Amino acid sequence: MEEAKGVVKHILLAKFKDETTPEKIEQLIKGYANLVNIIPPMKAFHWGKDVSIENLHQGFTHVFESTFESIEGVAEYISHPAHVEFADLFLASLDKVIVFDYKPTVVRF
Structure with missing residues (x-):
């Protein structure tokens, strides 16, 4: 794995x-999707709604995934004025939120 x-x-x-x-x-x-056009280290954005048949979503209905060039890019995104302004609007509409950052690992066989 790498x-x-x-x-x-x-x-x-x-x-x-x-x-x-x-x-x-x-x-x-x-x-949210438009932030990829405004914040340079944000390289991609995907989203979707829960469609699982397992019913383990604990009330969460939507997932949003952004890709960044580095941990420093995430920090730049978080402090960027466009993100700060958007986050104020977005978070005001949420009942629950979880945020998780990770470095993907590629499995090679």
């Missing part, structure tokens, strides 16, 4: 507040 050089994945699991409308969620997702 660790991907420099790359860091930033995972955010979200449960939106009950009063957050689908339209508001869509608007927030578009705003």
Whole structure:
């Protein structure tokens, strides 16, 4: 196994507040996705809704994954004014959140 050089994945699991409308969620997702165009170390963004049949989601409904060039890139992202402004809006709409950063490991057989 080898660790991907420099790359860091930033995972955010979200449960939106009950009063957050689908339209508001869509608007927030578009705003989140747009950060990849504004913050240089953010290299990719993916998101999705829970579709698991195991029912182990603990109320979390959405996952957001961002890819960064390095741990330093994550730090730059977190302090970037565009992220700070967006995070204030985004977090205000959430009931629960988990954030996890990791360096992917590639398994070779």
